[in-house]
Amino acid sequence: PADMLRIQTDIHSEFDLLVAQRLAYALDHSSLTHKDGRLLQAANLLRDWNGDVTATSSAAAITAAAEHEIWPMLLAPQILAYDQAHYHLKLDGLQLDRILNLYTWGEDRTALELILQNTPPRWLPPAYANWNDFLTTAVERSLRLLNAPHDVARLTYGTEHPIDIGNPVFGSHSPISTLLGVATGSGRHSNGGDYTTVKAAGLHFGPSERFTADLSNPDDTHANITTGESGNPSSPHYLDQFQPWLEGKTLLLPLNHPTIQHTLTLTPQ
Numbered sequence: 574p575a576d577m578l579r580i581q582t583d584i585h586s587e588f589d590l591l592v593a594q595r596l597a598y599a600l601d602h603s604s605l606t607h608k609d610g611r612l613l614q615a616a617n618l619l620r621d622w623n624g625d626v627t628a629t630s631s632a633a634a635i636t637a638a639a640e641h642e643i644w645p646m647l648l649a650p651q652i653l654a655y656d657q658a659h660y661h662l663k664l665d666g667l668q669l670d671r672i673l674n675l676y677t678w679g680e681d682r683t684a685l686e687l688i689l690q691n692t693p694p695r696w697l698p699p700a701y702a703n704w705n706d707f708l709t710t711a712v713e714r715s716l717r718l719l720n721a722p723h724d725v726a727r728l729t730y731g732t733e734h735p736i737d738i739g740n741p742v743f744g745s746h747s748p749i750s751t752l753l754g755v756a757t758g759s760g761r762h763s764n765g766g767d768y769t770t771v772k773a774a775g776l777h778f779g780p781s782e783r784f785t786a787d788l789s790n791p792d793d794t795h796a797n798i799t800t801g802e803s804g805n806p807s808s809p810h811y812l813d814q815f816q817p818w819l820e821g822k823t824l825l826l827p828l829n830h831p832t833i834q835h836t837l838t839l840t841p842q
Contacts, residue, residue, distance in 0.1 A: 574795050574823070577785040582821040583771035588682055590624030593636045595689045599708035606709055611716055614725045628731025628765040635725070637734065637767065638715030639708075643685065645673050646711055650698040682769060731763030736774055738799055738815065740806055745777075749806070757806045759815050772821075783823050792827035 600606045600616035607613070615635055622632035652672055656664060664672070688696055692704045701707040721728055738759040739745035745758025766774040773780070779799060787793040797818050803810040817824060 574785045574787055574793060578783070578795070578821070578823055580771060581780065581783050581785075584626045584766040585624050585771075586626050586767060586769040587624060588686060588769040589626060589633065589636050589640075589767070590622065591686060592640060592689065593619040593622050593624070593632055596636065596639055596708055596712055599705040600712060603703075603705040603709040605706055605713070609713065611721060611723065611725050612709065612712060615712055615716065618726060626730060626765050626767050626770055628729065628763040630730045630765075631726050631728040633730035633765075633767075634719065634728045634733050635712065635715060637730065638718050639711045640685070642711045642714045642718065643708070644676065644681065646698065646707070646714075647688070647696060648673055648676055650700070651696075729763070731765060734764065734767070735761040735776065736764035736779055736819070737761045737776060738779065739777065740804070742804075743806065753807055755806050756812065759800065759812060759819075762819055764819065779818075783818070785823070791829050794826045794828050795823040796826040797823045 597616050597619040600612055600619070605612070606616065618632045619635060622630065622636075626633045649669060652669065653664060689708075697704055697707060701710065716725065719728055719733060736759070737745050740757040743749040743757035745760070747757055750757045764774055764779070766772040766779075768775065781799055783795070783797040785795045787795075798814050799818050800815050801808075801810045801813045805811060814824065
């Protein structure tokens with residue numbers, strides 16, 4: 574069960590590590606880096622990172638923000654050149670942003686991995702002399718996006734990528750919260766993991782359940798629901814499993830000899 578829990582809560586990302594190492598190389602070899610002391614620090618953080626997307630990782634925060642910046646920087650020149658050549662269109666910033674928002678697909682990380690590994694000349698935007706300058710600019714923009722302090726190491730992934738699990742009916746923040754006087758969602762909490770880790774997580778989603786059955790000893794079975802056993806926000810069991818779930822812990826669920834803690838008696842009228 575302990576080994577299974579380590580697998581279920583695995584937040585190591587080989588993809589993010591590859592991106593971070595490529596960004597560190599670019600920062601080391603670009604003349605633009607020396608213009609900003611934060612870029613030099615970012616290069617060291619990225620180079621020394623092990624790829625674990627922990628809530629406290631500054632390198633994970635920089636990498637995620639840079640990935641967010643790279644795609645628009647790659648696609649915008651391609652879209653503008655194509656539309657101008659074929660349709661003689663000149664898109665303004667708002668139109669371009671709307672088009673860029675359409676370019677999301679499930680395997681975009683596979684494409685980005687191949688682009689960063691092979692750095693094909695036809696994908697390098699004409700405004701940049703080389704790929705190192707391009708990627709350095711992406712990191713520079715990501716630091717601005719994060720409002721990075723002078724000490725970049727103070728950035729944390731969990732602060733920029735929290736998790737907030739809401740009630741499936743009432744959501745996280747609703748008038749029902751005020752009416753009932755109780756929370757209808759978990760609220761925002763610092764969290765680790767992303768779309769490329771075994772423990773996949775985003776702002777409003779995470780693993781729906783952790784469960785490990787020990788077939789040699791059914792009483793050593795473990796389980797953990799994201800929020801709690803009850804879906805009723807006014808129940809004491811609505812969020813009573815959220816904190817262990819968030820912390821990567823699990824709860825004993827003996828199947829043969831459970832310890833009865835609560836009894837519900839139904840009396841027919």
